[in-house]
Structure formats: C-alpha cells, structure tokens
Amino acid sequence: MWWDKVQPIMIRQNRSIYWLAKQTGILDNTLYQYKNKGVEPSFRNACRIADALQVSLLELREDDY
Incomplete structure (x- = not known):
C-alpha cells in the first residue's frame, strides 16, 4: 500500500496528517482515505x-513495479 511508504517518513519527521494537509492543500479527508482505505493518490x-x-517521489514508489 502506498501509505506504508509515507507513514514512516511522517513519523520520523514528527508530522501529522493535519500538517500534511496544510502543507499540500490536500483535504485531510483525502489523506485519511489514502491511509485507511488504501486509495492511491493521483x-x-x-x-x-x-x-x-x-523526499523524492521515488522513495514513495511501490517496490513491485
């Protein structure tokens, strides 16, 4: 799942979904769908x-490609 790559980075940087939503302009509800429902982001x-x-977009890329 894509979020499995994001979560450890956020923990390491002590960042919250609220912070990420504010920084990116992505609704927190959308971020929670990525996290909880496995929805892949655009x-x-x-x-x-x-x-x-x-981080590089490559760091967030799934390994199975």
Missing part, C-alpha cells in the same frame, strides 16, 4: 506529498 497529489515531506 500523480499530482503524490508529488505534493513528496515535496512537503522533502
């Missing part, structure tokens, strides 16, 4: 999340 939102966390 490319644009994935880029926003990577930028906010200051």
